[in-house]
Amino acid sequence: MEMIxxxxxxxxxxxxxxxADKPRTPTIVPGLVLHQMETSINPIHALYHPRVCIILRGGKTVSLGHERFHVDQSTFLLVTVDLPVASQVFKADNGKSHLALTLDLDRTMLADVLQRLPPHQTPTSPPAGIIASELTRSLLEPFARLLNLLDNPDEVEFIRPLIVQEIHYRLARTGLGERLGQFAWSGSHLWQIGKATSWIKANYKEPMRIEELSEMAGMSVTSxxxxFKAVTLMTPIQYRxxxxxxxxxxxLISERAAAGxxxxxxxxxxxxxxxxxYKRMFGAPPASDAARLVRTI
Known part of the structure; x- marks a missing residue:
């Protein structure tokens, strides 16, 4: 890493x-969340929304389906569709706490940015909804300016949109234009699959028919x-x-509900x-897993 x-x-x-006074700290800058972990922790299962994740200290491994993505100071994580993942964070080699930040992607702003750039060829199949890519100085610098707004709250309303627009521009110039275009444009394959994942998230308790989901997405069942698997790296059933x-x-943890x-x-x-x-995903039966987690709170 160069000195600057x-x-x-x-x-x-x-x-x-x-x-950041807790593991996850929302800020006065809309869409910007800070993360600080004092210890390396076991995998956390969460639903990731479209966002960019920058690791400032330590590292993180994100698992989706059978794929694993590792990010550290040299890379960033880009998520372009809602995905249920398992993530594990690691402290720095010198023992200092894990530090990171995330910024929500702005679909409207990204579409406006992409319209001003040379068009990218639309891929025949949508890329996966998550990728780890090289973090360049030109992308890191606007994130640094965005963080500076936390010490200058009076400037947030005016300056934030300008910096976030630059961040979306820098993302588009990293070679991820096709992925970002899939996220930004209505009617893209990623957008179509996003309609299905949104329905599953809102209706996960209900019976699910693949024929209805494919119709919702405007695709044949085979397509x-x-x-769906290309984007989420899992089947609709596995996603649900x-x-x-x-x-x-x-x-089980927050409401102390019984397993049944x-x-x-x-x-x-x-x-x-x-x-x-439950045991296959979390490594222990529901009651045992919940009891263990409650003891650590």
Missing amino acids: VKQIVETMCGIVECH FHRH TQVRLQEARRM TAGVAVGYDSQSQFSRD
Whole structure:
């Protein structure tokens, strides 16, 4: 890492440490969230929304389907569709806390930026909805200026849109134009699959028919299956299962729900199937897993 980049990262770390008082800290800058972890932790299952993730210290591994994506100070993570993932964060080699930030993607702003750039050829199949890519100085610098707004709150309303527009421009110039175009343009394959994932998230408790989902996406059943897996790296059934199990785990921990109650609440007809799926995903039966997590809170 070149010296000037190291200096930029060190300054950004200082700002994050000053403003992040918990593992996940929303900020006065809309869409910007700070992350600080004092210890390396076991995988956290969460639903990622379209965003950019910058690691300032330490590292992170994100698992989706059978794929794993590792990000550190040299890379950034781009997510272009809602995805149920498992992520594990790591402290820095010197023992210092893990520091990161995320910024939500703005579909309207990105579409405006892409309209001003040379067009990219539309791929025949949509790229996966997540990728780790090289973090360049030209992309890091506007993120540093965005962080500086935390110490200048009076400037947020005017300056933030200008910096975020530059960030979207820099993203488009990193060679990810096709992926970003799929996210920005209505009618793209990614947009069509996004309609289906949005329905699954909102209706995960209900019966699901692939024919209805494919019609919703405007595709044949065969095309829908192919494109859905290309984007999410899993099948529609696997996607729904992960969303269901994440919600069940939340109920077990935050609401202290019984395992049977949680399983029924998220749409399972069979308690044994719920327990099998839960153990496969989280490594322990529902009651045991919840008891362990509650003890660590």
